[in-house]
Amino acid sequence: MEHKIIIVGIGPGSKEYILPIALKKISTAKILVGGKRALSDYAAPNQLTAPITADIQATITFIREKSATEEVVVMVSGDPGYYSLLPALRAEFPAEKLEVIPGISSMQLAFSRIARPWQDADLMSLHGRLPDYASLSYEAGRTIGMLTDDEHNSQRIAMLLLDAGWPQNTPVYIGDRLSYPDEKIVKTTLIIATAAPAVNNCIMVVLG
Structure with a gap:
């Protein structure tokens, strides 16, 4: 079974601007990746989490390892298609493995x-x-x-x-x-x- 990497746009910052489908994907995730602020705002105690840091390759390695056995939800600020982590993930994974949930950009x-x-x-x-x-x-x-x-x-x-x-x-x-x-x-x-x-x-x- 192919496990998806779900890239979720969480909007410009305030929780008022995140889409309901994005919240659903985040709340049901078993493995959640995101910036420290995003993890603080959205992660639950029962979720395995990993922060996105300046070491993008380490983040990609984590995503690759975990997505072999489970869906991974990756939170990015704004919209994933606008100056976010999506290009780096597209360079590492086939498009069919990625699911993108848009967000509102700043x-x-x-x-x-x-x-x-x-x-x-x-x-x-x-x-x-x-x-x-x-x-x-x-x-x-x-x-x-x-x-x-x-x-x-x-x-x-x-x-x-x-x-x-x-x-x-x-x-x-x-x-x-x-x-x-x-x-x-x-x-x-x-x-x-x-x-x-x-x-x-x-x-x-x-x-x-």
Whole structure:
């Protein structure tokens, strides 16, 4: 019998944004893999758990060993198909062994908070990645949604966009702690964002 690896998107953070089918998969799992916060939020005492750490290969080895005899549920933040562990798992396991339960990404939530469609937006991640400077070039009417980190934060990215030719008064939304009670969304401009306190690990939506 083939045992599945079930990759479950747990949404942007708050439990209010996780899908019922995701909760069902998590609650019925015998083996549960996820970040420390996810395990703290969702794991039960009777479940065998393993944290996802910086040692991704160790996590994959655990999943491979356990999925030989039992289904393994892997929790990932946001949506599995958007900058998560799914590419690494696809590289190690055949597609038919994987079952993916989608989730709401922080990018989706950011656009919904400002009531903007995002089907025509250019989406990119600077979270743990060096920017492709050519992709930052200004174009009138262009919308960009960006994942950020500690280094490429709201202040640094605003500077990069100005260097790439974006007008100083370009509107930008900065979404911080999305879905949590202390969520904050600030509407500002690029030039103001360069001088304002930096916001790390946020979502930026830039409206050209």
